[in-house]
Amino acid sequence: MQQQTPIVVVGAGTMGTTLARLMATRAMPVTVLDIDGTRLAHCREALAADETLSSRVGFAQDWSSVGAASAMIESVTEDLALKRRVLAEAERHLPATALIMTNTSGLSIDALGEEMAHPERFVGAHFFNPADLIPAVELVPGQLTHDATVAQACQLLRQLGKRPAVLKRCVPGFVANRIQHALMRECLALLEQGVVEPQALDDIVRYSIGVRLAINGPLRQRDLNGLDTHLNIARYLYAELEDRHTPSPLLETHVSEGRLGRKSGRGFFEWPQESAEAQPQQERELLRRMLTLLDEESAS
Ligand SMILES: NC(=O)c1ccc[n+]([C@@H]2O[C@H](COP(=O)([O-])OP(=O)(O)OC[C@H]3O[C@@H](n4cnc5c(N)ncnc54)[C@H](O)[C@@H]3O)[C@@H](O)[C@H]2O)c1
Known part of the structure; x- marks a missing residue:
């Protein structure tokens, strides 16, 4: 090159x-x-x-x-x-x-x-x-x-x-979007069923599996936890998980009502102009700091 x-x-x-x-x-x-x-x-x-x-x-x-x-x-x-x-x-x-x-x-x-x-x-x-x-x-x-x-x-x-x-071969959505959409399908189902409010859901994911996923990835994390424990939970849980083949009605409604997220001022949360404008720069700064930490960790 x-x-x-x-x-x-x-x-x-x-x-x-x-x-x-x-x-x-x-x-x-x-x-x-x-x-x-x-x-x-x-x-x-x-x-x-x-x-x-x-x-x-x-x-x-x-x-x-x-x-x-x-x-x-x-x-x-x-x-x-x-x-x-x-x-x-x-x-x-x-x-x-x-x-x-x-x-x-x-x-x-x-x-x-x-x-x-x-x-x-x-x-x-x-x-x-x-x-x-x-x-x-x-x-x-x-x-x-x-x-x-x-x-x-x-x-x-x-x-x-x-x-x-x-990737060894091409599949629709590749790897990341398949995982991201599987996660969001379950998040939307939990909101639809009234199990949890959006803020609480985000808090649970960010401060539990989210931080651990950034450090280990899902498979290494399961290795650390024990595959036998994972299997025990999978046996009773899978029948309960969302498996719809069409987008969630909640998502359809939000989009049809113009609740598109930051860009329209309202999504799962409200986005007043000031925070909507400040958010990309704040996120870039946090990303930089997190990635520096992860780089230092993998170099040590
Ligand atoms: N936005 C994301 O988070 C993200 C992440 C990863 C990958 N992608 C993918 O990246 C691609 C671009 O996404 P985006 O978010 O930047 O979209 P975007 O809508 O912001 O930008 C698309 C650009 O393509 C231009 N365009 C349309 N027809 C064109 C043509 N014939 N010749 C030259 N330019 C043309 C448009 O004018 C526009 O500026 C998509 O395939 C998307 O799926 C997006």
Whole structure:
């Protein structure tokens, strides 16, 4: 991988902006491409505070002003047909050796790559928001992805300071979103059944399993607890757990009433403007501190 050839990030939204920040922080030149000039302007504004960072980021509204690139990360809206079009167009403009990645949250890599001329150089690289801070990236090969592509993507991600975790095969939602949605299905069922209030539920998860999961992960944590104990509980509990195959009515109602969370001022909780605006920066600071602690722990 030639370091000085820019990486192209397609999509200047929430993820594209933090992907650009990640690369610029690691001194990798990056070009952000978005068809929407307003989104590009917001992205430029978000990176403008740091002159060194912003000098490493280029902006483009189409491929004609992109030039040579060693790799591309597609990070446009989560829509299969749109992503397919974007990938096909990228292939026409990128050199034959360029690595092509998608930041889809869980769409099939095979379906996304179906119209590509060279799907062997295409791989899922699922970052987490904010992409410049969260270390893990799920690397998801399709059936046609070459091993060399996965190795190339791993190398690039390590250069970016990430912890790539390779899946053996692609499943809908990959690993993280499957686990996140299984957790939320149960949380929503507990709220619907009137077992607990939102604040109490969040407190229980944050200050019990949440902190332990950050330290150990679910499987190591179970090893520490004892698998026999886990099995004993699983035997009587599974019949009680939520297993619906459609989204929870509570979630449907919240969304239809415009209770979308921080961005609309109301979700499970109220989000007055001041706390809604302050929250992303506060969370970034906490994340930095927690990740520093975890890094120190794993280095010792
Ligand atoms: N937001 C998250 O927490 C998160 C986390 C991990 C992965 N993802 C995934 O990352 C991708 C982007 O998500 P996001 O939250 O940044 O979305 P977003 O809506 O904030 O941004 C999407 C951007 O894509 C641009 N776009 C649409 N069509 C385009 C085209 N043809 N060419 C170039 N740009 C185009 C839009 O103008 C917009 O700026 C999605 O696949 C999403 O599932 C999101």
